[in-house]
Amino acid sequence: MSRVVVVGGGLAGLSAACRLLGAGHQVTVVEREPVPGGRAGVLHRDGFTFDPGPSVLTMRDLIADALRAVGTELDDVLPMRRLDPAYRASFADGSTIRVRAGRDAMRAEIAETCGSVDAAAFDDFVEWLRRLYRVEMPHFIDRNFDSPLGLLSDPVAAARLVRLGGFGRLGPAVRRFFRDPRLHKLFSFQALYAGLSPESALALYAVITYMDSVEGVWYPEGGMHAVPLALAAAIEKAGGELSLGSSVEEVLRRGDGRVAGVALAGGQRIAADAVVCTLDLPVAYRRLLPDLPAPRRLRTARYSPSAVVWHVGAKGRPGPEIGHHNIHFGDEWAGAFRALLEEKTLMPDPSRLVTVPSVSDDSVAPPGSTAMFVLEPVPNLSADLDWRREAGPMRDRLHVFLQQHGYPSEVVAEELVTPADWETQGMEAGTPFALAHTFAQTGPFRPANHDRRVPGMFFAGSATVPGVGVPMVLISGKLAAERVDAYLGAA
Incomplete structure (x- = not known):
């Protein structure tokens, strides 16, 4: 039986692990955090629970397929409901349109x-x-x-x-x-x-x-972190191993260049016939393959804008008009995109997303309180912005925005995440959205999920195929598993 190590216990890695176990391989998932989830982790603050990563769940059949690969049914382990409305859209003229189920x-x-x-x-x-x-x-x-x-x-x-x-x-x-x-x-x-x-x-x-306006947006009981928890539990039930709180320091290779396993920060070595790495690709090459130059597509890559996310626990409950996901469109549209993408400055009239999971799930906030976050698109770290200076004024603007739009604003718990923080978490250019989906970075033109210079090394996650978003990274895990299966079958 072949052994595979998956580096990273986020959605891409867990998806790959499910497929590999289902194909009959031994699988060990190594995750640096004490809980599975990667970017889809969990943040606790003073009785509030926040999803620090993805918050919009679509195409739940992709989760069902991954679970089914290890003999688990989605509805048995991951109860969720379809949100109706999926979004409440508010416009500068005061009007509202709800995206209905x-x-x-x-x-x-x-x-x-x-x-x-x-x-x-x-x-x-x-x-x-x-x-x-x-x-x-x-x-x-x-x-x-x-x-x-x-x-x-x-x-x-x-x-x-x-x-x-x-x-x-x-x-x-x-x-x-x-x-x-x-x-x-x-x-x-x-x-x-x-x-x-x-x-x-x-x-x-x-x-x-x-995916979100037709197939629908779903909310898992307990929040988005319930998804990786369910996948991880199914993996362990099927005989896979999870090594949590462990960091991979090196990919071990044989004399002919083939993957031989990984070395952990504490000195432990895990032998493997193949490795699936889900670190952001530029980070993966720098940290784990320092002797190899990154592929040209990666060296010349264009990165997506980033986002500031302010997680807020507040006293009070919102009015009945507030939805789970709320999009507030600015009056400016073309000019806002021009500022963000071409001039690489803050949007003069930003559109913002406010997600309020506590309107759907009482467990994420203390009684009489609200758990939410507000997201504003901002340039990535290629822009000339000093987030040590910008963070405070941004937080104040977002606070005023919440007050003006009817959200509870007596803050009792908070966490502000800027592009500098995304970079610290291991995301190139300080963006959680990886490479932009230009034509030259789409499909077969996107950085590949394997590197012929390192036989047995494969990649999954948003920087490789097929791209960004929960459905895409789940598929990326599947595609990496197919690569591994073909490689080991031919070995």
């Missing part, structure tokens, strides 16, 4: 807020999203490519994607369906997840809109 409910919401013409267009929009998704997922996302020529291996699928306008731009594609500019924002802001503006993001990234 289900096509009929969302069409009715659009009819009420934007009119019958846009409501009728919604059905065509959903059908376009579904068709994009059905082409992209099996042919371009959930697939390993050995070279860009792999795009030509299924010319029919590629031609369908071209006909659907997947290589056009997202902003114009959305505008072709809807007249109301609020819907343009609501159905294209997801470009930021890809590190781009709606005007520059490829229309194929409308699949992100499909």
